[in-house]
Structure formats: C-alpha cells, structure tokens
Amino acid sequence: MMLSKEFKMDTEKSAIFIIFGGSGDLAHRKLYPSLFRLYKTGLLKDHFAVIGTARRPWSDDYFRGTVITSLEESFDDDKKIMEEFAKHFFYQSHDVNDSEHYIALKNLAAKLDDQFEAGHNRVYYMAIAPRFFGTVAEHLNSEGLKTKDGYNRLVIEKPFGRDLDSACELNGNISKAFPEDDIYRIDHYLGKEMIQDIPNIRANNPKFEAALNNKYVSNIQVTLAESLGVEDRGGYYETAGVLRDMVQNHIMQIIGSIASDDPEAKDAGVIHKNKCDLFASLKNLTPEEVDKNFVRGQYDTDELGDEKAYRQEDKVAEDSQIETFTAGKVEFNSKRWSGVPFYVRSGKRMPNKASRIDIVFNEKVSELGIKPNTVLTLLIERTNDHSILINGIDYKESGQDFIKFPEEPEFTKACEAYESLIIDILSGNRVHFTLWDELRSTWKYIDSIRERWDSQKADFPNYISGTMGPDSAEMLLERDGNSWIWD
Structure with missing residues (x-):
C-alpha cells in the first residue's frame, strides 16, 4: 500500500504561492483549506506566503478576513491559529493583460521571499478562466517573475481546452513560457x-x-x-x-x-x-x-x-x-x-x-x-x-x-485530494498530474x-x-x- 502522505510531512517546505483568481470560489473552497491543513501538519510553517490576485480592489486585511471565513466553515480550530496562518496571505489587485501589474507582482513576491526566506521557490496557480492561461504564462515569463535560484511551477486547473484544436493552442502558448516538466495540470481525481x-x-x-x-x-x-x-x-x-x-x-x-x-x-x-x-x-x-x-x-x-x-x-x-x-x-x-x-x-x-x-x-x-x-x-x-x-x-x-x-x-x-496534490507540487512529484501527450x-x-x-x-x-x-x-x-x- 501507498504510505500515507502524513509520513512525508516531516520536512517543512518553502515557497511563494501566487494564486491567480485568489478571490474566487475555488481558492476559498479548496485551496485555502488545503493549505491550512498543511500548515497544521508543519509542512508549511514559517517559510511560505500566499499572494492572491484578482481584479477586485481588496486590501491585505480584507483578503485575510475572507480566508479566515472560508476556514471557519470547515474547521473547528481556535481562531488564533487561523489568524496566524492568515498573516502569510497578501493581496494584489491585478489585470492579467497589464504588464505593469506583473512587475508589481514580481516586486511583492521578491519582498515576501526575503521576509519569509522562501528559497526563491514559486508556485503559480491558475484558478482563473482557461482563456487567460496563455496570457498569464506569457507575462510571467516576459516580465521576469520566474526566479533563477529556485523552482517555478505552473499549476493549471481544468478544463484544458474544449477540443483538440483549442487544447493544442493553449498548450502551445503555455509551453513558450514553461517547459513541460514545470507544468502541473490538476485532475483532482x-x-x-x-x-x-x-x-x-x-x-x-x-x-x-x-x-x-x-x-x-x-x-x-x-x-x-x-x-x-x-x-x-x-x-x-x-x-x-x-x-x-x-x-x-x-x-x-x-x-x-x-x-x-x-x-x-x-x-x-x-x-x-x-x-x-x-x-x-x-x-x-x-x-x-x-x-x-x-x-x-x-x-x-x-x-x-x-x-x-x-x-x-x-x-x-x-x-x-x-x-x-x-x-x-x-x-x-x-x-x-x-x-x-x-x-x-x-x-x-x-x-x-x-x-x-x-x-x-x-x-x-x-x-x-x-x-x-x-x-x-x-x-x-x-x-x-x-x-x-x-x-x-x-x-x-x-x-x-x-x-x-x-x-x-x-x-x-x-x-483530501487538493491537499495531496499540493504536497506533490511542493515535492516536485509529477506522477499524479496529467501530461500533454495523454491529453x-x-x-x-x-x-x-x-x-x-x-x-x-x-x-x-x-x-x-x-x-x-x-x-x-x-x-x-x-x-x-x-x-x-x-x-
């Protein structure tokens, strides 16, 4: 049998998560509770931060409040633990087509990398409409958000296209910015x-x-x-x-x-x-x-x-x-x-x-x-x-x-499924993700x-x-x- 992933949680991971669509339902319903579970296990502790991006003009404090609210719906933990966890969360209003916004995002990520000693590791999570995947990937590359000293992993939610032609076009756009080995296409099953x-x-x-x-x-x-x-x-x-x-x-x-x-x-x-x-x-x-x-x-x-x-x-x-x-x-x-x-x-x-x-x-x-x-x-x-x-x-x-x-x-x-997949992303384990040739x-x-x-x-x-x-x-x-x- 597979060793339960709880046995892999003895080494703290470090990364800056940049979640495009950070104000949305998927992030609050699945991603933030999963990150909180990893926080409670110690896999995430001192050396991580989460940047939520979306068009809404939220402040860091308002964003943290929404994160805590999403956790209260799923957990009975002391609110102080949730508040400590939420201190790792930051927000930036973002237009996916505006190059200046990516530069601001790069500066914020660099600042948080120093603050939390995150090892220059980046996880770019696409919790947005698929039509924006290629645009975001292109700007991450052209505006220099990808780090040289750590890893850069692009996480993509389905649907990956709506037919073979659109999937090929989407994959071509993403592949210009990220090699296949750095692309994690999520299938939560x-x-x-x-x-x-x-x-x-x-x-x-x-x-x-x-x-x-x-x-x-x-x-x-x-x-x-x-x-x-x-x-x-x-x-x-x-x-x-x-x-x-x-x-x-x-x-x-x-x-x-x-x-x-x-x-x-x-x-x-x-x-x-x-x-x-x-x-x-x-x-x-x-x-x-x-x-x-x-x-x-x-x-x-x-x-x-x-x-x-x-x-x-x-x-x-x-x-x-x-x-x-x-x-x-x-x-x-x-x-x-x-x-x-x-x-x-x-x-x-x-x-x-x-x-x-x-x-x-x-x-x-x-x-x-x-x-x-x-x-x-x-x-x-x-x-x-x-x-x-x-x-x-x-x-x-x-x-x-x-x-x-x-x-x-x-x-x-x-x-939970998302928790398990986030562990794999942080570990660089691509076994449970979908490759382009399969798609x-x-x-x-x-x-x-x-x-x-x-x-x-x-x-x-x-x-x-x-x-x-x-x-x-x-x-x-x-x-x-x-x-x-x-x-």
Missing part, C-alpha cells in the same frame, strides 16, 4: 487516495495483477454519478457537457490507473509513458461506431415535478442540446486489453453519488484460484466505511484471498464523439431526475450480454 493506491494494490497482489488482462477480465466499468443537478454551473455546462467535463479527463485518468502496464514503476517518466501508450491505443471511432457505442442523456424534472429540468436551470438554453449524462463502451487496440470493453458512465441527477470501478472477471479466472465471475469493486469514495468490495461485500469478509494488503492499514483519508490522445478520441453528436439533434430531455439515466444506457451493455454492476 488523481489526488484521491484510492486512485493513488491502485498501483500499490496491483503491485502487492500478484494474483490480482495476473488477472488484469483480456484472458481473465470480462469487462471493466467506471461510474462517476452525481445526485445533484448543475446547480449554479449552468453557464459552464452549456459550453462543456458531461462528455468534456467528466469523461475526457477524470474517467480516462481513472482508466489509466487501472489499465496501464507496470504498476511497480516509481519513476514519473515511466509511469506517464505507460499511460501515454495506453491512450495512444484507444480504438478510433467511426460515426457509426459512436452511434452504436455511446449514448447521451439530459435530465428532466423528477416524477413529482419538484426538481428543475436541465433546460429550466439558470443560464441554460430552453432547447439545449447539451448532455448531462453519458455512457459508452471504450476499447483499446493493445495486446493486454484488446477485446475487453471498458464501460464508462457519468451523469447528473442520478439516484445517489457514486464513484467506483467495477472489474468483472470471467470464468477462466479460476485458473488463478479466483472464483469464476468474481466482481472486484474499488470505491473511489468510501461507502458505508468500505473501500474495496468483492461481489458486493467488504473484501475482508468475502472469503477470497486474491487481494489483500500486506499490513492491513486502514484508509485513514490522511489527505492529446484523449481529446482526439472525445472529439470523434462530440463531432458526431453535434451533427445530430437529440431527443432531450430523456431521463427523469433521480433515475439511472436513459434506457439506452442499460441496452448498451445488454447488447453485449453484460449489465451494470452499480444499479
């Missing part, structure tokens, strides 16, 4: 403990690893389901849809964790090469294969009419063609996985929230001492205090011994689906809120003689 543990589970369970191939696996299912609707994200969803929002990044990266070769690899370069090779083997889809292998849906109101239909949400077109559900069959042209369907599914307004991987073995797996037709479930989000199930029950009670942990540790949830392959695949859908008019809405999506999602598997495990 890669910060989740179960996803980070998958290579270790595979490496420490030889029988399980031996069964992960097309001889013994009938199919693999990845489900990311949400019970909520789009809430206040209607404007964003109208430009994205669940295919771009969930499949292109999160689901593909989850598949990469369970299906790539060599789980014992420790070097980030080797790990990412294996993922790149896997995604490069994605089976190309013709328009007819898209029709056959992928379905889409959009939620209606519930049976009582109490919930809004997607088309009734704020900032959503009355005749919107954007999908809030998709299910599909992903296939690979690789020696290991040829012939094995990877069924993927993600949607809004489903009965419950669920994030899981279901590995369905066939009858031949008995050759390895595993019961025929066993289903192994890895719960990305713990359910009823369980993390791994065999045929629907806790693996420790299943009576099967093909999967176990050498030291039987508890899943302590030592780190290029997954965008190419997703584009073939999107282009087909955009050429047709869907009969929306086509599933009731609180249900498992459109009937066609069930039929997709039934046609192959299979069925969804989570139902």
Whole structure:
C-alpha cells in the first residue's frame, strides 16, 4: 500500500504561492483549506506566503478576513491559529493583460521571499478562466517573475481546452513560457487516495495483477454519478457537457490507473509513458461506431415535478442540446486489453453519488484460484466505511484471498485530494498530474464523439431526475450480454 502522505510531512517546505483568481470560489473552497491543513501538519510553517490576485480592489486585511471565513466553515480550530496562518496571505489587485501589474507582482513576491526566506521557490496557480492561461504564462515569463535560484511551477486547473484544436493552442502558448516538466495540470481525481493506491494494490497482489488482462477480465466499468443537478454551473455546462467535463479527463485518468502496464514503476517518466501508450491505443471511432457505442442523456424534472429540468436551470438554453449524462463502451487496440470493453458512465441527477470501478472477471479466472465471475469493486469514495468490495461485500469478509494488503492499514483519508496534490507540487512529484501527450490522445478520441453528436439533434430531455439515466444506457451493455454492476 501507498504510505500515507502524513509520513512525508516531516520536512517543512518553502515557497511563494501566487494564486491567480485568489478571490474566487475555488481558492476559498479548496485551496485555502488545503493549505491550512498543511500548515497544521508543519509542512508549511514559517517559510511560505500566499499572494492572491484578482481584479477586485481588496486590501491585505480584507483578503485575510475572507480566508479566515472560508476556514471557519470547515474547521473547528481556535481562531488564533487561523489568524496566524492568515498573516502569510497578501493581496494584489491585478489585470492579467497589464504588464505593469506583473512587475508589481514580481516586486511583492521578491519582498515576501526575503521576509519569509522562501528559497526563491514559486508556485503559480491558475484558478482563473482557461482563456487567460496563455496570457498569464506569457507575462510571467516576459516580465521576469520566474526566479533563477529556485523552482517555478505552473499549476493549471481544468478544463484544458474544449477540443483538440483549442487544447493544442493553449498548450502551445503555455509551453513558450514553461517547459513541460514545470507544468502541473490538476485532475483532482488523481489526488484521491484510492486512485493513488491502485498501483500499490496491483503491485502487492500478484494474483490480482495476473488477472488484469483480456484472458481473465470480462469487462471493466467506471461510474462517476452525481445526485445533484448543475446547480449554479449552468453557464459552464452549456459550453462543456458531461462528455468534456467528466469523461475526457477524470474517467480516462481513472482508466489509466487501472489499465496501464507496470504498476511497480516509481519513476514519473515511466509511469506517464505507460499511460501515454495506453491512450495512444484507444480504438478510433467511426460515426457509426459512436452511434452504436455511446449514448447521451439530459435530465428532466423528477416524477413529482419538484426538481428543475436541465433546460429550466439558470443560464441554460430552453432547447439545449447539451448532455448531462453519458455512457459508452471504450476499447483499446493493445495486446493486454484488446477485446475487453471498458464501460464508462457519468451523469447528473442520478439516484445517489457514486464513484467506483467495477472489474468483472470471467470464468477462466479460476485458473488463478479466483472464483469464476468474481466482481472486484474499488470505491473511489468510501461507502458505508468500505473501500474495496468483492461481489458486493467488504473484501475482508468475502472469503477470497486474491487481494489483500500486506499490513492491513486502514484508509485513514490522511489527505483530501487538493491537499495531496499540493504536497506533490511542493515535492516536485509529477506522477499524479496529467501530461500533454495523454491529453492529446484523449481529446482526439472525445472529439470523434462530440463531432458526431453535434451533427445530430437529440431527443432531450430523456431521463427523469433521480433515475439511472436513459434506457439506452442499460441496452448498451445488454447488447453485449453484460449489465451494470452499480444499479
């Protein structure tokens, strides 16, 4: 099993964080609480500072007040601890297109570097709209914000483009200012403990690893389901849809964790090469294969009419063609996985929230001492205090011994996803981030689906809120003689 990251927190880190979009929701809801947890562990202590930038004309004191308020919503700690933490926070009103503002930002960062002895290390965090990524990266380079004596790491939130062409353009702009090794593209699912543990589970369970191939696996299912609707994200969803929002990044990266070769690899370069090779083997889809292998849906109101239909949400077109559900069959042209369907599914307004991987073995797996037709479930989000199930029950009670942990540790949830990823950024560990070559392959695949859908008019809405999506999602598997495990 992966050592809990709490064991890595014995060395204080030093850095100046410059957060573009520092007044926004992501920063206050995810980044500042994560930094506070690291502060309480001692990983961040005396030698760090955070500069929040945005257009709003805030003062340092006002900014610190907003940080403390965001912490009070998540923590019961003494307010004095929060106030001490907030003393490391500074604010600068900033126009991303104004070169003078970058010079002022450079001077402030240099001043704080001396004040906090931060070792000339910089973390530039893009918590802003993607259309500004290239502009900011260019100015960071041209106005000399990058230091020579420390590291300079650029952190980018999704979405990284909305198709292959825009992703290529965005990557080209960023790459002019930062080399690939300094770019950290965040996918928060890669910060989740179960996803980070998958290579270790595979490496420490030889029988399980031996069964992960097309001889013994009938199919693999990845489900990311949400019970909520789009809430206040209607404007964003109208430009994205669940295919771009969930499949292109999160689901593909989850598949990469369970299906790539060599789980014992420790070097980030080797790990990412294996993922790149896997995604490069994605089976190309013709328009007819898209029709056959992928379905889409959009939620209606519930049976009582109490919930809004997607088309009734704020900032959503009355005749919107954007999908809030998709299910599909992903296939690979690789020696290991040829012939094995990877069924993927993600949607809004489903009965419950669920994030899981279901590995369905066939009858031949008995050759390895595993019961025929066993289903192994890895719960990305713990359910009823369980993390791994065999045929629907806790693996420790299943009576099967093909999967176990050498030291039987508890899943302590030592780190939230963002906290875990920030630790990796500070440590220079790029294993749990997404490389450009991976994105290029997954965008190419997703584009073939999107282009087909955009050429047709869907009969929306086509599933009731609180249900498992459109009937066609069930039929997709039934046609192959299979069925969804989570139902």
